[in-house]
Amino acid sequence: MKETTMQSSRIRYSTDELRSWLTGRVAAQLGMSAEVIRPDVLLAEYGLDSVYALALSTDIEDHLALRLEPTVVWDHPTVDELAAFLLGELENAA
Amino acid sequence: MIAVLRSVYRRDPCLGLGYGLSSFIASVNVWTAASDEQCRTVAGLLLANRKIASVYHELDHGNDLARIECEARPVGDTWVLNGRKEVVTNLQRADALVIFARTDPKPGSRSHSQLFLDKSTVAPDRMRDLPRFPSTGMRGVQLGGVEFRDCAIPRDNVLGRPGHGIETALRSFQLTRTVLPAVMAGQVDTGLRTTVRHVLGRRLYGRPVAEVPYIRSVLVGAFVDLLTVECFTTVVARAIHLLPTETSVYASAVKHFGAKALMDAMNRLSMVLGAHFYLRRGGVAIFQKLLRDLQPVGFGHAARAACQTTILPQLPMLARRSWRTPEAAPDELFRLDADLPALPFDRLAVTAAGQDHLSGSLLAGLDAEGADHRAVSDLAERFAAELRVLADECAELPPGELGVAAGPRSADLATRYGLVLAASACLSVWRHNGDRDPFLGDPAWLLAALTRLSAQQRGEPADLPEHVERRLYAELMDRHEDVRGFDLTNRRVR
Numbered sequence: 001m002k003e004t005t006m007q008s009s010r011i012r013y014s015t016d017e018l019r020s021w022l023t024g025r026v027a028a029q030l031g032m033s034a035e036v037i038r039p040d041v042l043l044a045e046y047g048l049d050s051v052y053a054l055a056l057s058t059d060i061e062d063h064l065a066l067r068l069e070p071t072v073v074w075d076h077p078t079v080d081e082l083a084a085f086l087l088g089e090l091e092n093a094a
Numbered sequence: 095m096i097a098v099l100r101s102v103y104r105r106d107p108c109l110g111l112g113y114g115l116s117s118f119i120a121s122v123n124v125w126t127a128a129s130d131e132q133c134r135t136v137a138g139l140l141l142a143n144r145k146i147a148s149v150y151h152e153l154d155h156g157n158d159l160a161r162i163e164c165e166a167r168p169v170g171d172t173w174v175l176n177g178r179k180e181v182v183t184n185l186q187r188a189d190a191l192v193i194f195a196r197t198d199p200k201p202g203s204r205s206h207s208q209l210f211l212d213k214s215t216v217a218p219d220r221m222r223d224l225p226r227f228p229s230t231g232m233r234g235v236q237l238g239g240v241e242f243r244d245c246a247i248p249r250d251n252v253l254g255r256p257g258h259g260i261e262t263a264l265r266s267f268q269l270t271r272t273v274l275p276a277v278m279a280g281q282v283d284t285g286l287r288t289t290v291r292h293v294l295g296r297r298l299y300g301r302p303v304a305e306v307p308y309i310r311s312v313l314v315g316a317f318v319d320l321l322t323v324e325c326f327t328t329v330v331a332r333a334i335h336l337l338p339t340e341t342s343v344y345a346s347a348v349k350h351f352g353a354k355a356l357m358d359a360m361n362r363l364s365m366v367l368g369a370h371f372y373l374r375r376g377g378v379a380i381f382q383k384l385l386r387d388l389q390p391v392g393f394g395h396a397a398r399a400a401c402q403t404t405i406l407p408q409l410p411m412l413a414r415r416s417w418r419t420p421e422a423a424p425d426e427l428f429r430l431d432a433d434l435p436a437l438p439f440d441r442l443a444v445t446a447a448g449q450d451h452l453s454g455s456l457l458a459g460l461d462a463e464g465a466d467h468r469a470v471s472d473l474a475e476r477f478a479a480e481l482r483v484l485a486d487e488c489a490e491l492p493p494g495e496l497g498v499a500a501g502p503r504s505a506d507l508a509t510r511y512g513l514v515l516a517a518s519a520c521l522s523v524w525r526h527n528g529d530r531d532p533f534l535g536d537p538a539w540l541l542a543a544l545t546r547l548s549a550q551q552r553g554e555p556a557d558l559p560e561h562v563e564r565r566l567y568a569e570l571m572d573r574h575e576d577v578r579g580f581d582l583t584n585r586r587v588r
Contacts, residue, residue, distance in 0.1 A: 029493035044201035050160050050260055053203060054445045055407030055496055062414070070445040071261060074203040 013064070013090060018083040026079070027058055039079035050074070060086065067094060096276045096331060097202050097583065103280035104579075104587065107387040108234030109227055110277060113145075116183045116235075119270050119395060120148035120192040123208045126266035126439045127254030132210060139190055147188035149240070150263075153180040157400035159194070159260050160203055164242065164583030166195040172246040173209055178239065181227050189213060189351055194263065197256050206259035210430070220245040231386030264404075265442040268345035269334060271396055275352030276327035278391045279320055281384045282356050282363075283580050283587075286316050288381050289363045290574045292370060312366050314558065314566045316359040317580050318542040322520055323352045324582045327544070329427060329452065329519040335434040336427050338441040340449045344515065345399035351512035353391040353398055384521045405508040407496040408445055412511075413488035415448030417481055422458030423451035428522040430582065433528055453511075456518035467537050469559075470521075473544035477517040480551060484511055513551045517544055523582070533584065538565040 019039055027034040030046055037046060043053065053073035061068050066089055069075070076082040095118075102110040117140060124136045139146060155161045164177030175195060179185070191211045198205035213221070224239030254262050290313060293303040303309055330344045364371040364385060370378045371385070392398055426432040456477055488507060495504040520543045528535020542558050549556035560565075573580060579587045 012238070025493060029496065031494040042200065042202055044203070049402055050203040050264075051407050052496060055493075058411040058445070058448060059493075062411075063528070070443065070447060071203070074261075077200075077202045077204070 013087070015083055015087060018086060019079055021063070022060075022079050022082055025056060029056065037079065039083070042077050043073065044072070044077060048073075064090060066090065096273055096327075099273070100581075101275040101281035101587070103277045104284045106234070106277065107281050107384070108232050110280075111232060112184060112187075112235040112388075115270075115273070115277065116148070117146045117188075118186075118273070119183075120146040122266040122269045123148070123192050123253055123262055124210070125437075126442065127208065127258070127262040128210070132251075132253060136190070136210070140577035144189040145184050145187055146190045146192060147182055147184040147238075149179050149185060149473045150194040151179060151181050153178075157397055159206065159263060160201070162194060162196055162206060164193070164195050165199075166193075166197050166207070166209055166247065168197070168249065169246075172250045173249060173252070174211070175242040175245040175247055178224070178241045180224065180239040181237050182239065183235055183237060183299060185236070185237055185240055186223050187238075188227070192253070192560070194259055195261045197252075197259070203260045204257040207256045208253040208259050208262055209247050210253055211245075211247050213275045216245060219243070231383075231389050233518055235388075261444055264342065264444045266439070267396060268341045268442055269437075271345040271349040271401065272327060272330045272334065274339070274395060275323060275356060275391060276331060278356060278388060279323050279327070279352075279581065281388050282316065282359050283321055285360050285363050285381055285384050285388075286313070286320065286580055287314075287574065288378055288384075288569065289313065289366050292367060292378050294442050294574075305447075309366055310361050310397050310567055311460055311563065313570060315546065315556065316363055316548055317566060317570050319355050319537060319583065320580050321539055322516055322543045322547065323355050323420075325523045326516045326519040327352055328430065328582060329523065332427050332434060333423075333452065334442070335437055337423060337449075337451060338438050339443045340446045340451065342443055343405055343412065343450065344448040344452060346396075346404040347508070347512045347515050349396060350398050350401040350405070350508065351516055356391055357388060360385055368405070402505060402508045405511065406500060406504065408448070409484075409488040409507055409511065410491050410496070411448035412446065412450050413451050413485040416450040417485035418489075420456075420458065420481075421451055423522075425526055427452075428519075428526040429453075430523070452515055453518050456481065456514065469541055470537050470544065473541070473548055474517070474521055477514050477544070477551075480510065481514050483559055484514065510551060514546050517547050520544065520547075531584065533569065534582065536565075538562050539569075542566055 007062045023034045025036050026048060027037055028041060030048060038043055054070050057068055057070050064086065073082060076085045099110055099114050102114060121136060121140065124133055152162055152164060153366040164179055166173035166175045190213060192211045193211055194206060195209055196205055197207040220243055222241045224241060227237040229237055293309055296303045306530055326348050330341065330348045333344055334341050367378055367381060371381045373379055374382060484507065491504065495501065520540055524534060541562050545558055546556040576588055577588050
């Protein structure tokens with residue numbers, strides 16, 4: 001039962017929704033407005049430091065019900081790259 | 095290894111750091127990330143009594159690894175190194191270096207790597223020693239600097255995958271963050287012995303100083319704090335073997351907690367000694383040296399603040415994934431005589447992913463203990479309640495409170511969590527070792543340890559029950575007379 005709900009929540013995400021959710025999380029973590037954050041700029045440029053990027057990865061895990069490497073945000077360091085990678089992971093999981 | 099180094103630190107911390115810990119700090123990067131061949135090379139050096147320096151620090155960036163500037167550019171089959179490193183232990187004396195360098199100009203966490211450099215292979219004009227940095231404490235340890243100018247290092251000398259340097263540091267320094275407070279407890283052991291010897295031979299206000307109640311309390315307090323630090327460091331050191339995926343948090347917590355506990359204990363002992371601790375001659379003179387040499391426990395090799403920034407972002411997931419549904423750690427974690435498996439370097443992880451079985455053991459212990467010992471149970475229940483409060487506060491922490499910009503209330507959460515972990519370590523060591531060591535199974539020290547931790551948590555002075563203080567004072571005097579350590583091993587120290 002639980003698995004079905006998770007599956008349906010996985011399928012629901014479009015690239016745009018995922019991007020805007022990620023942008024919102026990063027903005028909240030950095031205490032800045034989401035409009036400022038461009039999806040093709042390195043998150044580190046906005047001051048997202050190593051350890052906070054690690055915390056973001058578990059937020060993503062909980063939100064999308066995925067298991068990820070803790071370093072996922074280091075390896076996909078912009079909103080665009082991260083969203084693309086996560087969509088791939090969601091498809092694999094579905 | 096901790097036991098051996100601790101006995102060196104008990105006598106001379108400079109020797110311990112300069113000829114022991116310093117090469118250890120550099121080597122953990124190697125054991126964690128390097129190839130088998132690189133490991134053999136480094137092991138060969140160390141077995142030949144040569145030194146390796148861990149070359150990370152740049153004055154402008156402190157513990158902010160992601161902004162380290164010293165740069166290694168890939169050119170042909172070499173890395174070409176340019177830049178400066180400052181305030182680095184043994185830099186000049188070492189035979190080889192593990193250099194943390196920027197290998198990619200992009201900002202982020204995949205732009206640095208560790209490079210191994212045998213100094214004998216470097217042309218003298220490529221590497222210039224900077225003047226030594228004089229220091230307040232640990233004066234016997236050389237703090238050096240270096241400037242690299244187009245210094246070529248073979249491409250193969252990178253440790254692990256290029257760009258994965260921050261990951262290697264976060265994983266491997268879990269060992270060193272644990273070992274540092276564990277061995278520096280040796281200095282406080284000597285500090286306490288020196289103070290006891292002094293007060294036993296001195297009369298003030300018409301009685302031996304040792305009989306002044308306040309003095310007794312301070313001595314017993316320092317003894318208990320030493321035992322507490324040792325319980326916590328020992329359990330975390332064992333966790334690196336047994337629960338390696340969780341130690342990212344524990345190692346930072348034990349450094350953060352242990353450093354402060356040791357410095358506070360030493361400072362309180364200095365007040366017992368009064369003017370005598372300030373003297374540089376006579377039987378007490380060693381104290382002022384040990385006090386100076388202890389300061390690096392707070393800032394050296396990952397400052398307490400840096401430890402806090404490792405813990406803080408992990409609190410919400412710990413709260414959500416572990417604290418609300420606690421699970422106990424395996425018993426071997428706490429049984430001091432239980433064999434340990436080899437250290438699984440490949441399983442050390444950059445985060446604990448929300449897993450915490452150490453605080454889980456606090457709650458499990460409560461079920462098992464029941465009403466056996468009312469006072470212990472009450473105190474343990476207090477920490478269990480504190481963990482539930484922490485779970486509620488941390489689970490919903492806004493993301494803005496997890497970063498460098500966190501307010502003092504959030505920063506305090508890491509401290510409060512450290513107290514809970516320390517309490518759980520003490521409780522579990524007590525529960526699992528009484529059959530081996532009657533003193534460890536006696537609730538007196540545990541009651542004292544939990545009372546002191548709980549007082550810190552509430553910001554109140556710690557007031558030990560009279561019979562507990564008497565029991566521990568007698569133990570302290572026995573150990574002093576027999577020249578046994580004020581630690582868990584309780585062995586003769588000379």
